Ligand SMILES: Nc1ncnc2c1ncn2[C@@H]1O[C@H](COP(=O)(O)OP(=O)(O)OP(=O)(O)O)[C@@H](O)[C@H]1O
């Protein structure tokens with residue numbers, strides 16, 4: 001359970017926040033003063049700290065300083081009254097992750113807290129390299145994620161990681177979907193000199209184009225209608241740390257130019273701002289697209305490409321390193337049987353053979369999901385063929401030969417029987433609910449079939465990429 005510490009001299013607010021977060025399943029500790037909080041922090045660690053700016057006794061900024069000395073990685077969100085945003089921004093320069101202006105809305109609170117907790121997970125969940133290759137003397141902590149694979153191709157990858165992790169250079173990671181690009185990015189971070197500074201991950205394919213610039217570079221109050229307060233962008237917030245730009249091929253061209261400036265001069269400007277702000281960010285970028293081709297087609301800036309490409313790591317597809325499959329299987333077996341408390345210990349020879357010859361279009365992620373499912377379904381201690389569900393190449397070609405028409409007719413038949421039943425039992429929003437379910441299934445399955453490539457999935461569905469993005473965003477929205 002994630003642990004949140006609330007520090008505020010206002011008992012009413014403490015009470016409200018405590019209830020709000022307990023309901024969401026977090027463990028909450030509340031303190032009424034900075035001193036009490038520091039004592040609490042001495043005894044235990046937290047995943048997130050909400051800190052009031054103005055308190056009698058030790059004030060927010062001094063408390064922040066001491067918190068940062070004791071728990072470097074825990075994100076701190078400062079709560080401040082309206083009109084004090086300048087001080088809040090000052091606090092962000094001193095290590096606060098974000099700020100909230102009192103009185104705040106629940107939505108705003110949930111969003112800011114959600115982001116901070118995600119940052120906390122990524123910073124604290126260590127990704128370790130194989131034991132023999134650990135760069136430092138510290139043994140991998142228990143529960144750390146591991147990069148698995150001792151074959152030649154992965155050895156090459158470890159070698160590069162070892163050579164560059166501690167150097168402060170930008171890195172470009174390529175490879176098909178599910179090959180471990182994000183895992184490698186996080187391993188580099190955990191073995192870098194910036195390991196105690198923020199690690200902020202941004203998925204360039206998931207941010208709508210009109211919000212992209214403000215997300216990354218921030219904006220000044222009044223920069224556009226609705227910009228009610230200064231917003232510190234991710235790149236500024238990441239000062240001293242590492243920024244992981246996933247799916248960099250989807251970054252709009254205009255922003256590519258601005259990113260290049262960050263890499264070359266370490267400078268940004270907030271939207272609507274006149275002041276140049278210095279920020280020192282190490283960029284690790286990833287792409288499952290062929291960026292060289294994007295450069296040729298004019299969708300990716302050549303200068304940025306060359307700048308990033310200086311150090312590049314190309315991850316092999318799983319089918320190109322089948323020698324690592326048994327080790328990966330053992331690793332997931334151990335992890336998930338522990339997670340689900342199931343005594344599954346082995347995988348049958350037939351299944352392993354099947355794994356070795358399968359093409360794994362979704363790479364390690366597909367294997368991981370396949371193992372998760374098999375362990376959940378398995379009743380004994382052995383995973384056999386009936387627990388494993390892989391796409392048979394034969395089925396795929398058969399389906400293509402006969403076309404989808406009979407399947408669509410089948411869908412219509414099924415709907416004929418299910419829909420009346422749903423209509424009988426549902427009350428509100430039945431139309432929207434059904435359409436949502438169908439649409440969500442369509443989009444997620446198309447993405448799965450296309451290795452998460454949005455362009456291909458949109459083409460497969462016969463909709464525009466923008467439509468796909470918008471719908472995806474709608475369906476992936478957390479329900480709380
Ligand atoms: N070598 C590996 N050892 C152990 N786990 C791995 C390895 N490679 C990938 N995984 C696991 O597979 C899943 C997918 O990995 P990751 O998210 O890093 O892939 P990706 O290349 O970023 O994919 P995408 O392009 O779809 O974003 C993760 O859960 C990750 O932990």
Ligand SMILES: [Mg+2]
Nearest residue numbers: 181182246286
């Ligand atoms: Mg990824």
